[in-house]
Amino acid sequence: xxxxxxxxxxxxxxxxxxxxxxxxxxxxxxxxxxxxxxxxxxxxxxxxxxxxxxxxxxxxxxxxxxxxxxxxxxxxxxxxxxxxxxxxxxxxxxxxxxxxxxxxxxxxxxxxxxxxxxxxxxxxxxxxxxxxxxxxxxxxxxxxxxxxxxxxxxxxxxxxxxxxxxxxxxxxxxxxxxxxxxxxxxxxxxxxxxxxxxxxxxxxxxxxxxxxxxxxxxxxxxxxxxxxxxxxxxxxxxxxxxxxxxxxxxxxxxxxxxxxxxxxxxxxxxxxxxxxxxxxxxxxxxxxxxxxxxxxxxxxxxxxxxxxxxxxxxxxxxxxxxxxxxxxxxxxxxxxxxxxxxxxxxxxxxxxxxxxxxxxxxxxxxxxxxxxxxxxxxxxxxxxxxxxxxxxxxxxxxxxxxxxxxxxxxxxxx
Numbered sequence: 001x002x003x004x005x006x007x008x009x010x011x012x013x014x015x016x017x018x019x020x021x022x023x024x025x026x027x028x029x030x031x032x033x034x035x036x037x038x039x040x041x042x043x044x045x046x047x048x049x050x051x052x053x054x055x056x057x058x059x060x061x062x063x064x065x066x067x068x069x070x071x072x073x074x075x076x077x078x079x080x081x082x083x084x085x086x087x088x089x090x091x092x093x094x095x096x097x098x099x100x101x102x103x104x105x106x107x108x109x110x111x112x113x114x115x116x117x118x119x120x121x122x123x124x125x126x127x128x129x130x131x132x133x134x135x136x137x138x139x140x141x142x143x144x145x146x147x148x149x150x151x152x153x154x155x156x157x158x159x160x161x162x163x164x165x166x167x168x169x170x171x172x173x174x175x176x177x178x179x180x181x182x183x184x185x186x187x188x189x190x191x192x193x194x195x196x197x198x199x200x201x202x203x204x205x206x207x208x209x210x211x212x213x214x215x216x217x218x219x220x221x222x223x224x225x226x227x228x229x230x231x232x233x234x235x236x237x238x239x240x241x242x243x244x245x246x247x248x249x250x251x252x253x254x255x256x257x258x259x260x261x262x263x264x265x266x267x268x269x270x271x272x273x274x275x276x277x278x279x280x281x282x283x284x285x286x287x288x289x290x291x292x293x294x295x296x297x298x299x300x301x302x303x304x305x306x307x308x309x310x311x312x313x314x315x316x317x318x319x320x321x322x323x324x325x326x327x328x329x330x331x332x333x334x335x336x337x338x339x340x341x342x343x344x345x346x347x348x349x350x351x352x353x354x355x356x357x358x359x360x361x362x363x364x365x366x367x368x369x370x371x372x373x374x375x376x377x378x379x380x381x382x383x384x385x386x387x388x389x390x391x392x393x394x395x396x397x398x399x400x401x402x403x404x405x406x407x408x409x410x411x412x413x414x
Contacts, residue, residue, distance in 0.1 A: 048083030249357025288383035
């Protein structure tokens, strides 16, 4: 299936090949022989009433036995997808672009089952079946290519053909989607300008007049606003998969690099230069280490009468245990230098995390489950910490210093 170039030019390749079939008038032996030839692993039953007496061979218990006998897995999703009576509700859900809910509805099923999969219903005609809307949505969300299995009721001859939107009348699935591709700039609609996105280069701020004060001379009054941070920034080589998620779901995508905050807010940028040697000395016994991002999690948040379904932060959780121990050492060393930067949220131990988005509390568990199912682990060697700052209210954070771990050699300005 090939969509119009304007729709597909910035999209990634579809994830799966999904088959569809209607069993009406088809002998089960013929049908399951076809499944075997196509090496189908999962039968996804979208019938609202799988125990309909009009098709005894395809009643739930019989269908499960057929699947088991051919080494296939059976999954019923009639509650989510089936039933003519809920067609309009299903279409609305599949089209929902808020937090890409339509995409997540499909992925909450298709990402968690073994492929290839066949979407199974009773009606032979795609135009008369909810399979049409499921197939159209899988295509529109660029999740799957669709192959339709047809079996002639008289001859029982099997045919498999590519399903395209043109095979049906005008599709009822309409969505608007933002490209997941990562660009180095972003348009500012209000000012009609293009701003650069945050990056991992060190940028000197020549407008800053440095103030020479040691950590012992500093206090909370030296933390002015939320324009400076002490953090760990992974190398940009591992950013693409992170940024593809952040671009869609993280409100801070245009302001922050992918990062793990150690202290935010931090001391004023004018004090950075005087802190480098002190921080370097404090971290001199902490050797570089590997951080892996294998799974997602989220910070739960209690609802209120004013905000019954609050936004919660979804994040990549660093691992292994050794990395968590090293992150704790970095945090402890920072707090020893800057006790006024201590955060209450870390009283029970430092919780390192890399935020990828904000989701309604009611959706977090589902989204995290799907993200974990689709995620491919990434890792990097953490050998430095960063002092970052931003100027103005709209500009992104820039790295001012990268301070190496495990060395007492003074770090140059750039």
